Amino acid sequence: MRPDMMEMHQQKLYYAKEYAIAVEEIKIMQEELKLCFIKSGVNQFEDCKELREKLWKKMHLPNYGAPGPPKSSSRFM
Numbered sequence: 001m002r003p004d005m006m007e008m009h010q011q012k013l014y015y016a017k018e019y020a021i022a023v024e025e026i027k028i029m030q031e032e033l034k035l036c037f038i039k040s041g042v043n044q045f046e047d048c049k050e051l052r053e054k055l056w057k058k059m060h061l062p063n064y065g066a067p068g069p070p071k072s073s074s075r076f077m
Contacts, residue, residue, distance in 0.1 A: 015068035022064035029055045 033051050040047035062070040 015066070018066040018068065019063055019071065022058075022066035026055070026059060026064055029058065 036048040037044045
């Protein structure tokens with residue numbers, strides 16, 4: 001492989017790994033929010049507000065905040 005091809009391949013792998021990490025972080029945050037809702041009962045909207053808003057912001061970032069072009073771009077197809 002040429003050096004530039006190898007570099008492109010490594011960069012693609014890096015983006016894929018970072019995206020997988022971001023997805024797992026979202027899953028962990030969702031589980032924490034679920035447990036907070038169960039624990040808080042009727043006060044869930046007040047007690048879990050910070051975690052809920054943090055999760056909302058992360059979910060609405062391109063690639064869940066991971067580096068690289070958005071997954072919807074043609075570079076990944």
